[in-house]
Amino acid sequence: MTGGLISIFIVAVFIENFVLNQILGICPFIGVSNKLDSAVGMGFAVTFVMVMAGVVTWGIQTFILVPLGLEYLQTISFILVIASLVQFVEMVVRKTAPALYQALGVFLPLITTNCAVLGAALLNIKKGYGLVEAAVNSLGAGIGFFFALILMAGIRERLDTAEVPSAMKGAPITFVTAGLLATAFMGFSGLV
Amino acid sequence: MTLMQHLLKGFWKENPIFVIALGLCPALAVSSSLVNAVGMGIAATFVLLGSNIIVSLMRKIVPKKIRIPIFIVIIATFVTIIDKLIAAFSPSLSASLGIFIPLIVVNCVILGRAESFASKNGPMDSIMDALGMGAGFTIALIMIAFFRELLGEGKLFGYAIPFFNSDPALIMIMAPGGFIVFGLLIALKRHMEAKGDAR
Amino acid sequence: MKDMIKMGLFLFVVAAVAGVLLAITEDITAPKIAANKKALLEQARKEVLPVASKFSQNEHKTDDKANAVSFSAGFTESGEMAGVVLNVYPKGYAGPIEMVVGLDPQGKITGVKILSQKETPGLGTKLSDPVFMEPFKKLLSSKEKPVFMVKQDGGDVDAITAATISSRAFCAGIRNSLDLYNLIKPQLSSLTPPQALPASTTGGIK
Numbered sequence: 001m002t003g004g005l006i007s008i009f010i011v012a013v014f015i016e017n018f019v020l021n022q023i024l025g026i027c028p029f030i031g032v033s034n035k036l037d038s039a040v041g042m043g044f045a046v047t048f049v050m051v052m053a054g055v056v057t058w059g060i061q062t063f064i065l066v067p068l069g070l071e072y073l074q075t076i077s078f079i080l081v082i083a084s085l086v087q088f089v090e091m092v093v094r095k096t097a098p099a100l101y102q103a104l105g106v107f108l109p110l111i112t113t114n115c116a117v118l119g120a121a122l123l124n125i126k127k128g129y130g131l132v133e134a135a136v137n138s139l140g141a142g143i144g145f146f147f148a149l150i151l152m153a154g155i156r157e158r159l160d161t162a163e164v165p166s167a168m169k170g171a172p173i174t175f176v177t178a179g180l181l182a183t184a185f186m187g188f189s190g191l192v
Numbered sequence: 193m194t195l196m197q198h199l200l201k202g203f204w205k206e207n208p209i210f211v212i213a214l215g216l217c218p219a220l221a222v223s224s225s226l227v228n229a230v231g232m233g234i235a236a237t238f239v240l241l242g243s244n245i246i247v248s249l250m251r252k253i254v255p256k257k258i259r260i261p262i263f264i265v266i267i268a269t270f271v272t273i274i275d276k277l278i279a280a281f282s283p284s285l286s287a288s289l290g291i292f293i294p295l296i297v298v299n300c301v302i303l304g305r306a307e308s309f310a311s312k313n314g315p316m317d318s319i320m321d322a323l324g325m326g327a328g329f330t331i332a333l334i335m336i337a338f339f340r341e342l343l344g345e346g347k348l349f350g351y352a353i354p355f356f357n358s359d360p361a362l363i364m365i366m367a368p369g370g371f372i373v374f375g376l377l378i379a380l381k382r383h384m385e386a387k388g389d390a391r
Numbered sequence: 392m393k394d395m396i397k398m399g400l401f402l403f404v405v406a407a408v409a410g411v412l413l414a415i416t417e418d419i420t421a422p423k424i425a426a427n428k429k430a431l432l433e434q435a436r437k438e439v440l441p442v443a444s445k446f447s448q449n450e451h452k453t454d455d456k457a458n459a460v461s462f463s464a465g466f467t468e469s470g471e472m473a474g475v476v477l478n479v480y481p482k483g484y485a486g487p488i489e490m491v492v493g494l495d496p497q498g499k500i501t502g503v504k505i506l507s508q509k510e511t512p513g514l515g516t517k518l519s520d521p522v523f524m525e526p527f528k529k530l531l532s533s534k535e536k537p538v539f540m541v542k543q544d545g546g547d548v549d550a551i552t553a554a555t556i557s558s559r560a561f562c563a564g565i566r567n568s569l570d571l572y573n574l575i576k577p578q579l580s581s582l583t584p585p586q587a588l589p590a591s592t593t594g595g596i597k
Contacts, residue, residue: 023221175375
């Protein structure tokens with residue numbers, strides 16, 4: 001059982017890395033990876049929401065949609081759950097942990113339209129995971145996102161000082177770099 | 193702006209992918225073959241058209257404070273409809289696009305157009321905007337997919353192309369190829385524009 | 392407060408309309424989607440066990456309920472036992488490979504089809520290409536009892552260059568299907584062909 005969970009986790013973080021292998025959550029990956037500290041904030045916020053959303057959507061699918069034969073409402077209910085969850089988390093964090101809110105606040109609203117969060121929730125269901133596996137998979141996906149984001153931020157801080165042809169400055173060089181990073185991550189396949 | 197301008201701006205000048213850089217995930221993830229690119233383009237355009245029309249018609253009665261959840265419900269409804277239709281009429285396309293069809297919900301292009309255009313303009317303008325943006329999205333996907341399928345598999349629309357198919361560079365149809373081709377295409381577009389300005 | 396109720400009501404109405412629209416879509420498309428799935432399964436069965444024209448879904452009964460083997464038994468037009476079709480899921484390079492294997496009543500492999508895989512594009516994915524499948528079919532017809540291991544491991548199967556792990560997984564799947572076949576073999580003679588197609592299998596379209 002634990003062996004299975006560890007392998008789900010490793011697969012989610014490295015082999016099927018959400019950003020670099022599954023190509024999910026690209027907008028924040030490109031948008032927020034220009035500074036290391038904002039990358040860390042975004043990474044935490046996404047991981048947090050992803051795990052909560054993974055657990056809640058799993059519950060909705062298993063206890064509401066499937067018993068009532070309403071699977072066709074999956075997309076609509078999941079996205080509403082994620083949107084309200086983000087609002088809720090924002091409220092709770094603001095009330096209880098102002099310091100954390102200072103750090104994460106600006107990133108929270110952006111998460112609703114982060115396809116990695118909805119993607120993780122949908123993949124949990126598609127792969128037929130149980131509750132614990134779903135939570136572990138979501139956690140792995142979040143950490144994988146976090147990992148890709150800080151790697152990219154580290155590289156981009158250096159890129160700022162590099163001499164890049166004018167047409168390649170900014171977004172183009174970032175994407176090519178992401179491509180090279182993704183190539184490196186391909187080396188992880190076959191690990192499990 | 194005239195209707196024609198609303199339609200045409202999305203093709204190139206305000207191309208959602210290359211210029212505004214929205215909706216990148218599907219652009220990179222399903223652009224490994226032209227068939228997928230066209231399929232995704234049509235699906236996204238359908239959703240964009242539906243949501244733009246409804247949002248535009250309802251723009252005067254939607255309470256400001258809850259407009260985003262309302263938009264999301266409208267978009268999600270159209271996404272589910274197209275998801276089911278593709279599964280029913282083209283199972284192979286449905287299998288290769290996978291979860292990227294439900295993920296159209298969070299495609300920022302669609303919510304972005306609802307919020308910034310359809311909620312402020314009439315239905316006719318919104319239809320043109322949707323068609324233009326949808327076409328721009330599809331064109332961008334096709335351009336990326338053209339290079340990826342040609343270089344990565346030596347094929348176009350599944351038909352083998354001589355010379356290219358002798359020893360294709362597989363990496364182009366995998367994740368890294370998407371990033372690299374996209375990066376180079378933006379650079380090319382900028383380079384062309386810089387040249388145009390200099391003249 | 393009145394505003395809140397108004398907004399809640401508005402959201403409720405929008406969601407209700409959306410729900411109704413989706414229910415209608417579901418009603419129209421669900422039978423077609425189910426029929427597609429069935430057709431795909433049927434096609435795969437026919438491909439790996441060409442002599443059979445009718446199939447029945449069976450479950451091998453063991454004391455160990457968790458490991459019950461489900462399989463389809465194929466029958467010829469005249470109702471004779473033609474073989475079985477089994478699903479196996481060997482572990483490939485990047486996740487499980489979903490395979491269907493057809494076997495005749497003597498336990499000889501009649502066909503193999505790969506339903507889904509996540510192997511490296513262009514290398515491991517060649518498992519479903521003629522490059523790999525044709526030599527494998529030749530092996531099946533030329534040798535009485537081939538050893539289903541790649542040549543590097545002392546078997547008879549030509550591995551795909553640069554995709555030995557995928558090729559090994561394929562062989563493991565074949566061996567697994569032979570083991571399962573031996574497990575269900577005693578049950579085979581007691582099986583009867585399905586009666587003329589029951590109405591439900593047509594997918595509810597009248």
